[in-house]
Amino acid sequence: MLERTAPERFDTLPDIPEPSENPILVGHQRVADMLAGAYRAGKLHHGLLFAGPPGIGKATLAFHLANHLFSHPQAESAPARFSAPDPKGQAFRLIAQDAHPSLLHLTRPFVERDKKFKTVITVDEIRRIQRFLSLTPHDGGYRVVIVDPADDLNVSAANALLKSLEEPPPRTVFILIAHSPGRLLPTIRSRCQIVRLQPLDAPDLAGLLRQFGAAEAGSDEEIAARAQGSVRNAILLSQFGGAEIADVLQKLVTGRSFDAAEALRLGEAVSGRDRDVQFSIFNRAVLDMINRHAAARAEAGDTRGAAAAADLWDEINTAIRDAETFNLDRKQHAAGIAAKLNAAFNA
Known part of the structure; x- marks a missing residue:
């Protein structure tokens, strides 16, 4: 049984860790190395759009990047690769609990009155960005805003986000998670570096299923074909x-x-x-x-x-x-x- 530390989200699955509390990044090493190298060279884009099918690790990569920035606030001395986050470390625990002062994670909000999550990310959620960015960074380091997924932005929220992307404060990174980037406003896409992530291959997918205790009968190839390289799809299909x-x-x-x-x-x-x-x-x-x-x-x-x-x-x-x-x-x-x-x- 998973000991959950992260808040429940609209797409939470029982006994499966949230991306924010998953210390293992699988299948995207080349992209992770590119991001680590860009940061070290002082060339990390202020707006990153992680694009790819649902359930392949886009949000996990976003939280690993945030952990890297918080753990190495001086870019020139940062390592050339992401190091595995320490689940017992303070930064990792604060990120997992949605409590890190330099991280804002925006997703569909829970409505206490209705006891359910909204079906979109509302403009009220996006307005939290301005309040978040108006505060002085607690350690002078980077601040990270993750919109997860940006596909869920309604029209008002998308336009409000665009304003924040147009004039970002220094040492601020926006990471947008997108399953269908073509459906985002062209003006939002144009202000971001699009980072395309590929579906997981069969061995990586099978390994994650075993880690989560959700292995499916059949060969690795059968699992990957059915789930289209998405560990979330594989879990939903089998469990x-x-x-x-x-x-x-x-x-x-x-x-x-x-x-x-x-x-x-x-x-x-x-x-x-x-x-x-x-x-x-x-x-x-x-x-x-x-x-x-x-x-x-x-x-x-x-x-x-x-x-x-x-x-x-x-x-x-x-x-x-x-x-x-x-x-x-x-x-x-x-x-x-x-x-x-x-x-x-x-x-």
Whole structure:
């Protein structure tokens, strides 16, 4: 059983450490070395956009970079590589507890009144940046702002963040985590150095699963193929019924004749009490399926089909957020989306 020190987030999984409390960085050594070298040379960009699929370690890398900056405030004497954070060290413990005075981690806020997390990062969260940056650094070192993920910024929050990125104070680094960087404001992307992270390879993914006690039967190659190089996907597939949900959804969407009864059974499986993770798995599987469909259309030269898929992604993403915000019937939500995708993919 994990002894959690980090606050619970909107995407927390039971017994899986948060990125802020994970001392192990796997699969991104080249990028980590590039960042360490840039910092040592005094060339670290003030705005970093870590882009890549969900669950591959983007946020973990962000916290490791923050730990590196806090541990070595003088860039010229910093080591050329990240050293493994000391879980017993003060900086690591403060970062894990969301209590480090030089770090601001912005994500979907928890609403005490409603007892649930918001579906977006609001402008009120982004306004915390100005208050944070108005304070004098406690040790004269770097300050780090992590937006996780920037995909969740609403329009007002994105515009407010842009203002902070335009005129950053000295010795301040913004790290934006983005699963779909193309959906961010172009003006935000233009003010950041885009750092693309790749999915984990099979051995790295299998090793992390064993570390988390979530190893899945089958070869490393099978795990990586199914999870698309994402340890989060692998955990959801093997521990929370994600494989079954994805398989049923695939059959419903690709079938020539839509099975309404099976769609309702799927809706029942991802709704009800203690089914928040399963509901999230379903919604993520839907969006990923549309992404793959759009990519396939674009690769085939069907620009109209790719554009239609992009519009469908926006429509479904709005429906997902409405279902979460207004507590709509999840069973009908899932069945209705399955029907819509079946009609769109078989048109």
